[in-house]
Amino acid sequence: MPLIEVTDLQKIYKDGEVKTPALRDISFSVKEGEFVAIMGPSGSGKSTLLHILGFLDRHSGGTYRFNGKTIDDYTDEELACVRNEKMGFVFQSFNLLPKTTVLENVKLPLLYSLVPHSKREEVARRAIESVGLSHRIYHEPSQLSGGEKQRVAIARALVNKPNVIFADEPTGNLDSESGKKIMEIIQRLNEEEGHTIFLITHETYTAEHAERIIKIKDGAIESDVKVHHRHNAREKFSK
Amino acid sequence: MTLKDSFITALGGLKTHKSRSGLTILGIVIGITAIILMMSIGNGAEQLILNEIGGLGAETIVVRPGKEPTGPSDLGETLFADSLKRKDLEALKRKGNVPYLREIMPALLVPGSVSYEGETYRPTIMGGSFEIMSATFNVYVTKGTAFTETEINQNASVAIIGSKVVQELFGGGDAVGEFIKIKDRKFRVIGVLEPKGQAAFFNFDEIVIVPYTTAQLYLLGIDYFHEIIIKTEGPEFVARSVADIERTLRESHSIENSKDDDFFLVTQQGVVKQVQTILGALTAFLSSVVAIALVVGGIGVMNIMLVSVTERTKEIGLRKAIGATEKDILRQFLFEAVILTAFGGIIGIVLGGVLSLLASILLTQVLELKWVFSFPLMAVFLGISMSAVVGLIFGIYPARIAARKSPIEALRYE
Numbered sequence: 127m128p129l130i131e132v133t134d135l136q137k138i139y140k141d142g143e144v145k146t147p148a149l150r151d152i153s154f155s156v157k158e159g160e161f162v163a164i165m166g167p168s169g170s171g172k173s174t175l176l177h178i179l180g181f182l183d184r185h186s187g188g189t190y191r192f193n194g195k196t197i198d199d200y201t202d203e204e205l206a207c208v209r210n211e212k213m214g215f216v217f218q219s220f221n222l223l224p225k226t227t228v229l230e231n232v233k234l235p236l237l238y239s240l241v242p243h244s245k246r247e248e249v250a251r252r253a254i255e256s257v258g259l260s261h262r263i264y265h266e267p268s269q270l271s272g273g274e275k276q277r278v279a280i281a282r283a284l285v286n287k288p289n290v291i292f293a294d295e296p297t298g299n300l301d302s303e304s305g306k307k308i309m310e311i312i313q314r315l316n317e318e319e320g321h322t323i324f325l326i327t328h329e330t331y332t333a334e335h336a337e338r339i340i341k342i343k344d345g346a347i348e349s350d351v352k353v354h355h356r357h358n359a360r361e362k363f364s365k
Numbered sequence: 366m367t368l369k370d371s372f373i374t375a376l377g378g379l380k381t382h383k384s385r386s387g388l389t390i391l392g393i394v395i396g397i398t399a400i401i402l403m404m405s406i407g408n409g410a411e412q413l414i415l416n417e418i419g420g421l422g423a424e425t426i427v428v429r430p431g432k433e434p435t436g437p438s439d440l441g442e443t444l445f446a447d448s449l450k451r452k453d454l455e456a457l458k459r460k461g462n463v464p465y466l467r468e469i470m471p472a473l474l475v476p477g478s479v480s481y482e483g484e485t486y487r488p489t490i491m492g493g494s495f496e497i498m499s500a501t502f503n504v505y506v507t508k509g510t511a512f513t514e515t516e517i518n519q520n521a522s523v524a525i526i527g528s529k530v531v532q533e534l535f536g537g538g539d540a541v542g543e544f545i546k547i548k549d550r551k552f553r554v555i556g557v558l559e560p561k562g563q564a565a566f567f568n569f570d571e572i573v574i575v576p577y578t579t580a581q582l583y584l585l586g587i588d589y590f591h592e593i594i595i596k597t598e599g600p601e602f603v604a605r606s607v608a609d610i611e612r613t614l615r616e617s618h619s620i621e622n623s624k625d626d627d628f629f630l631v632t633q634q635g636v637v638k639q640v641q642t643i644l645g646a647l648t649a650f651l652s653s654v655v656a657i658a659l660v661v662g663g664i665g666v667m668n669i670m671l672v673s674v675t676e677r678t679k680e681i682g683l684r685k686a687i688g689a690t691e692k693d694i695l696r697q698f699l700f701e702a703v704i705l706t707a708f709g710g711i712i713g714i715v716l717g718g719v720l721s722l723l724a725s726i727l728l729t730q731v732l733e734l735k736w737v738f739s740f741p742l743m744a745v746f747l748g749i750s751m752s753a754v755v756g757l758i759f760g761i762y763p764a765r766i767a768a769r770k771s772p773i774e775a776l777r778y779e
Contacts, residue, residue: 182686182772203690210688221683221776225381237370238688282687 128155136187163336171345214283218295253281273304290322310359375700390709392662401717404744423600433629447589448627465602470497471590486533492580509541509556524552529570663759670763682775695768702760710752
């Protein structure tokens with residue numbers, strides 16, 4: 127059973143009488159543990175697709191099955207619960223809480239989970255350690271570099287051990303060195319921890335870290351191909 | 366998300382915006398301070414008035430001429446009414462008429478001043494019977510002697526004076542045996558009162574007491590009394606005696622209908638009731654003013670919370686993206702409002718307490734009132750609960766707006 131399966135997915139934005147289709151008849155499925163990159167120029171609908179896949183937005187037509195269950199069968203509370211337990215989000219603009227320590231930022235998803243109080247600190251520390259920021263644990267976001275901020279965001283995304291991580295242009299605001307480090311972490315999460323990854327990017331080079339690239343143009347799938355020569359961020363980074 | 370988590374989250378949110386949080390609660394602080402101040406001072410005033418009335422004694426009944434005053438315009442009528450005369454005194458003294466009467470004393474107030482060798486002073490000049498005043502108000506002569514029935518029957522020109530009067534006229538020297546002048550008539554000072562201060566309606570340090578007969582005959586030239594003070598056998602006989610006195614006086618004045626009464630009775634219970642009614646009305650009025658202040662404070666909180674919600678749109682979006690439900694967000698912002706206002710309430714209680722303590726010090730030191738500082742626990746409870754309720758009421762709207770934000774729009778907000 128695929129983890130994510132969309133069939134003829136549509137999204138239409140209505141502004142009064144004017145209807146603007148953002149997604150038209152998108153169909154694909156993704157298995158648990160896959161690393162998929164979604165590519166497309168700005169305005170192509172790739173972010174809209176990610177929002178729908180991440181339960182942040184509702185689609186207008188077609189079906190979306192997550193874990194075999196259509197999204198329409200979930201209540202709002204259940205959607206929040208799935209977002210919390212099974213999904214992790216990494217945004218281009220980091221979205222860390224200001225004036226809040228790294229530790230508290232990473233603990234945030236645990237607040238809405240069933241993880242008991244006594245375990246939260248430990249779980250959060252382990253997530254921070256896995257992105258190599260143990261020495262920054264009591265720093266506030268304003269004291270961190272862009273790359274470090276994004277690593278905190280990744281730690282926050284994986285603290286609840288989600289099935290799937292949605293990364294929306296995670297390297298978009300970073301210099302190339304920091305970007306490589308981020309890609310290395312994302313690749314490692316996919317290969318070693320088995321997280322399913324959805325990566326949105328408009329750079330071919332970044333996209334080629336994935337196993338599969340879905341190209342979107344004007345709200346429709348243009349191509350859906352396997353990557354034959356994947357880039358391996360770790361090799362380049364660790365040499 | 367547990368309630369505890371919501372609480373901690375809300376507290377964290379407030380901490381990151383400290384100065385704004387402080388400004389937000391200013392209105393609440395002022396409102397609650399006003400409540401505490403009002404309750405504390407109201408309580409103190411009630412105690413003060415009741416203490417003074419308490420000096421009258423629960424077993425005492427005062428008979429006054431005229432109609433019972435129901436408004437300020439009736440007061441003049443009371444002062445100039447001449448319905449209480451000697452025959453009434455005799456009628457009331459008869460055992461068969463008022464069986465539980467123990468003592469009876471007519472009283473007169475003489476306007477004017479007292480002088481001694483060029484020194485002049487304006488004390489309260491009273492015509493009465495010292496034996497009964499002493500028994501009623503527990504005042505005693507420390508120097509010299511008191512006048513008795515004998516001096517009253519002789520219309521003797523003798524006076525007993527208070528300690529402040531001695532101070533003012535004799536500069537603290539010996540007053541007993543000296544002659545003072547009241548309305549060009551010489552009175553021999555036969556006794557000086559111990560310092561006592563305010564008791565019932567009199568300040569016994571600033572009083573001159575002469576026999577009531579003398580006051581009637583030589584000082585006022587009238588044949589009636591300003592009031593008659595009656596002491597009963599005990600507080601439990603007051604109600605019965607009130608009826609007896611009314612019946613006796615109606616008979617003496619040939620009145621058939623109580624509507625036509627040309628006298629009225631004052632008892633401690635009656636006065637206490639009156640005072641409490643007046644203070645109650647005053648408190649109700651002030652409460653409504655304070656309620657308006659709290660509503661204004663609440664609107665202030667709502668305003669700032671709305672600004673805060675807008676400013677923190679991105680945070681709300683993020684929280685929703687990582688699994689917060691609408692209920693979680695609602696609770697977080699509602700808690701913020703309630704914590705804010707409750708905290709404002711606590712500051713208000715402390716501030717109100719300090720201010721009413723200062724007020725009581727001012728009242729006792731400067732105005733020399735027998736004021737007792739009181740800080741009712743009820744006020745503390747009321748202050749905290751009212752401020753929390755204000756937070757709850759005015760926090761709901763901003764919290765709902767926060768909870769209903771769409772996560773993607775919130776995340777996109779810059």
